[in-house]
Amino acid sequence: MPRRGPLPPWTLVVLLQLVLVSSQVAGCLLSPCLEYLGTAAFYGLTSLKKLVLVETNITSLSDLPIGHLHTLQELNLGHNSIASLKLPKYFTNLTSLRHLSFLSNKITYISKGDLGVLGDVNRLNLTLVLSLNDIKCIEPGSFAGIHLGELVLRSSFANYSVMQKSLQGLTGLQVNRLIVGEFSNSQRLEDFQSGLLSGLCQVQMQEFVLICFRDFERDTDTLFNCIGNVSSIRLVNLELKEVSEVPMFSQVKQLECKTCKFKEVPAVKLSLFKELRVLRITKSKHLNSFRQKFESLSNLEVIDLSENRLSFTGCCSPQFRECPNLKHLNLSFNSDISVTGDFTNCHARITVKVVATFSKD
Numbered sequence: 001m002p003r004r005g006p007l008p009p010w011t012l013v014v015l016l017q018l019v020l021v022s023s024q025v026a027g028c029l030l031s032p033c034l035e036y037l038g039t040a041a042f043y044g045l046t047s048l049k050k051l052v053l054v055e056t057n058i059t060s061l062s063d064l065p066i067g068h069l070h071t072l073q074e075l076n077l078g079h080n081s082i083a084s085l086k087l088p089k090y091f092t093n094l095t096s097l098r099h100l101s102f103l104s105n106k107i108t109y110i111s112k113g114d115l116g117v118l119g120d121v122n123r124l125n126l127t128l129v130l131s132l133n134d135i136k137c138i139e140p141g142s143f144a145g146i147h148l149g150e151l152v153l154r155s156s157f158a159n160y161s162v163m164q165k166s167l168q169g170l171t172g173l174q175v176n177r178l179i180v181g182e183f184s185n186s187q188r189l190e191d192f193q194s195g196l197l198s199g200l201c202q203v204q205m206q207e208f209v210l211i212c213f214r215d216f217e218r219d220t221d222t223l224f225n226c227i228g229n230v231s232s233i234r235l236v237n238l239e240l241k242e243v244s245e246v247p248m249f250s251q252v253k254q255l256e257c258k259t260c261k262f263k264e265v266p267a268v269k270l271s272l273f274k275e276l277r278v279l280r281i282t283k284s285k286h287l288n289s290f291r292q293k294f295e296s297l298s299n300l301e302v303i304d305l306s307e308n309r310l311s312f313t314g315c316c317s318p319q320f321r322e323c324p325n326l327k328h329l330n331l332s333f334n335s336d337i338s339v340t341g342d343f344t345n346c347h348a349r350i351t352v353k354v355v356a357t358f359s360k361d
């Protein structure tokens, strides 16, 4: 293919990444800079894989001269003033795109058809980042029939009612991993209220991540209502003090609570997740007691309780009843644990690996 444009051909061989951030284009004499770069700006870059256009005052996608970048895998449009998520037709050309970030833009309304081009082409694994926008409404149907690898919505909504309604607009979405929540330094929603995630009953996903909610004191009992059949759930940096009600016949296979506020290993409630294979409760500085018993978790293979403040003597046989497949127990980095090594209640075949215990305090 003949190469045109302002850069000599040899540049193309080495230049697979192009990063334009404000500090680098601050020297532009004309403003806005992208106009200065002109519509021919990326013409020769037919092998470009990553394009970073952060803080470049872009207000609209329609004029970006990138429709010929067939090899582009990552497009980072963070910290601009893009108001519409309407993906222009040229996105159908970007068949290699895997990561598309609109972090910190001005997207307020997402309408049916905005993401239409993503439905047209076979895109199996695109990550779409919409965090730090001020989304007021997602029109139901906007995500219907769309398959994404990952969708990230952190600090994207002004308040509880806007978030709850907007999540209902995700109906029909299929996504491998959905990440919802806040940033710790940009928390707009103060607390988790009942029904916040009710819209997720209409979303098909493999993994759900809820991150950075401060206040969980009331109304946590609907937390699992619409995510009880997701195979993997990660709860990260939540001030969750108790495990919410576990739905009957839950399909959750992996559950992680990282930096939550449990004081005690909530083994009784967690034993209601009958399909559980991997359980991790880590980095919780309030977690010091392990008295409750895990019971009848026939698929449970891995428990990671590392980096808490657990303190007990006489582990671990009494804490696990009918957990015949438990193979790995990690108690590293806790306060004061003595392991008796007696696992008589468990099935004889098991090798439970208790990873070396280190005293941190």
Ligand SMILES: *[C@@H]1O[C@H](CO)[C@@H](O)[C@H](O)[C@H]1NC(C)=O
Residues within 6 Å of the ligand: 022, 025, 026, 031, 032, 033, 055, 056, 057
């Ligand atoms: C973006 O716009 C602001 C305000 O109009 C201006 O001060 C700034 O220099 C512009 N930045 C770039 C990279 O063009």
Ligand SMILES: *[C@@H]1O[C@H](CO)[C@@H](O)[C@H](O)[C@H]1NC(C)=O
Residues within 6 Å of the ligand: 066, 067, 068, 090, 093
């Ligand atoms: C999309 O790709 C086709 C085929 O390479 C090309 O003719 C067309 O100009 C591209 N579209 C845009 C908007 O660049």
Ligand SMILES: *[C@@H]1O[C@H](CO)[C@@H](O)[C@H](O)[C@H]1NC(C)=O
Residues within 6 Å of the ligand: 098, 125, 127, 149
């Ligand atoms: C999808 O993308 C994610 C993140 O980029 C990656 O970890 C994962 O392996 C990919 N999955 C497939 C099936 O390509």
Ligand SMILES: *[C@@H]1O[C@H](CO)[C@@H](O)[C@H](O)[C@H]1NC(C)=O
Residues within 6 Å of the ligand: 136, 158, 159, 161, 162
């Ligand atoms: C939530 O935010 C929306 C949009 O910013 C606003 O119209 C509404 O009044 C707010 N509701 C509450 C309860 O604060």
Ligand SMILES: *[C@@H]1O[C@H](CO)[C@@H](O)[C@H](O)[C@H]1NC(C)=O
Residues within 6 Å of the ligand: 201, 225, 226, 227, 228, 229, 249
């Ligand atoms: C989860 O699956 C069970 C049975 O497979 C079904 O009865 C239940 O309605 C499902 N729950 C949700 C929230 O989809």
Ligand SMILES: *[C@@H]1O[C@H](CO)[C@@H](O)[C@H](O)[C@H]1NC(C)=O
Residues within 6 Å of the ligand: 282, 306, 307, 330, 331, 332, 333, 355
């Ligand atoms: C146990 O947990 C510690 C701390 O999280 C981690 O570094 C280590 O890799 C884990 N060990 C195993 C065998 O998983």
